[in-house]
Amino acid sequence: MLSKNQVKHIRQLSKKKYRQESRMFVAEGEKVVCELLDSGWKAEAIYAAREFKGIPHTMVHPSVLDKITHLSSASPLLGLFKIPQYDVPLDHKAGFSVALDSIADPGNLGTIIRLCHWFGIKDLFCSPNTVDCFNPKVIQSTMGSIARVRCHYLDLAPLVENYGSDVYATSLKGSSHYVQSFPSNGLLVMGSESHGISETLLKKIKKQITIPNLSQGTTAESLNVANATAILLNEIFRPQ
C-alpha cells in the first residue's frame, strides 16, 4: 500500500513545478519503463498491478495505479524516476542536432524526441518556453526514446550565435530542402507551427530552408512540426 502522502507526491508530479522541485518524474507502461532501466536511469520506485519479469517492482492493487496515474487510463506499470542532470555539449562537431523554439504541444515534442532517437541524434536543445520533456504526455509519446536523447533547456540565441558548425532554420522564405545539401555536423532549428521561429532568433540564422507546399493553392497552411522535422532529418541523414 502507498500512504496518502506518497499518492499525493506522485500525483503532484504531473505538474512541472513539482517535478523541478523534487527532480523526479513519472513514466508509465512497460516499454518506457524498460527503456529507462536499460539506459541506466535510476528508479526510486516501480509499482505494478501484475508480474513483470526482469523489472524490480512493488505489487499494488490496480485501483492504486488508477489513483496515481498521470494518463487518462492507467498502465499496469508505473515508475518513479530521478530526472538526470546533463552537461550541455560544447562540441558542436559531433553530428547533427535539433533545436526547438517554443514547441507547446506535448505530443509533438515526444514525437520529435522519438525522431531524434531514430536518426541517432543524442542532443536536443529546447527554448525555455518549450513544453517540459518530463511532462507525462511527452514521456508517453516518446515510446521510451526519452531514455536515449538528452534534452537541454536553454536560451537558443547564444547557442545559435556561438554554434561551432552550420545552423539551419526553417522559414517560409528559404531555399527548397530538396536542393539543399547538408554537412555532417550542424544544427536544425524548428519553430512552432503557429508562429514559426521567433523573429529575433531567425535574424541570427543565415541558412534558411523551406519545404515546398505542393497543395496547389488550396491553403494547406503548414505541416505539423514533427512531420516537418521528420522530412528535414530524412534529408540531412540522406546517404551521400
Add this chain to the structure above:
Amino acid sequence: MLSKNQVKHIRQLSKKKYRQESRMFVAEGEKVVCELLDSGWKAEAIYAAREFKGIPHTMVHPSVLDKITHLSSASPLLGLFKIPQYDVPLDHKAGFSVALDSIADPGNLGTIIRLCHWFGIKDLFCSPNTVDCFNPKVIQSTMGSIARVRCHYLDLAPLVENYGSDVYATSLKGSSHYVQSFPSNGLLVMGSESHGISETLLKKIKKQITIPNLSQGTTAESLNVANATAILLNEIFRPQ
C-alpha cells in the same frame, strides 16, 4: 437557445454510430469551419459565442458551446456539417495516393490527412477498421485539410489487387527508401505502428520499402506512422 433534443443530438455525434445514422458531424474552430465552408461543404447549423465576419452563424451563450463541444475545451465556433458522399476513384493513373491499414490513433489519421493535403493528394483509402475520419479528434488535427482530401473506407485487398499502377508497402524487409525511385502514379500503403500492414495484405504487394533505422542499435522501435508517411511522401514527390 438550443432545445434539449438539439443538444443531445449534437453531443451524440461524438459517436461514430450516430454520425453514420444521421450522416452529420461536428467541426470546431474558425480554421476548420472556414475551410469546410470555402470548400462548399454544407453546414446545417453554425453556433458562435462571438461575431465571426463572413460566417453565417447563430449566436449562443458560451455555456451552450461548453455543453455541445466534443473537445476538452470548447472553441467559440462550432459547425454541424453533412457528411459528403464520394465515389471511389476508379482511375489509378491520376497521381499518387495513400492507403492506411488499421490506423487507430485519431491524431495520426488527422495528421496524415493534413500531409495528403500538403502534397496535393486528393484521395486517401482507409481499411474499415481505421479510425473514422469524422471523429472529432481527427477533424481537429486535420486543421481544415479534411475539406480537401476525400477519405474512402473500403477493403484494401481488392483495391491493392486491382490497382492500375504501382503499389508500395512499408515493411521491415524492404529496400531502403533512399534508393527507391517512384513513378508519378501509384499507391503507398502504410500499416499501424504496432502491427504493421496485415500479413494477408502485405503478401499481395511486391514493392516493399523500408526507412533505415539510424539509431545505432539502441532500439528505436518504430517511427510514428504519420512521420513515416511524411518521410515517404517527401521522397515520392521529390522533383526529378
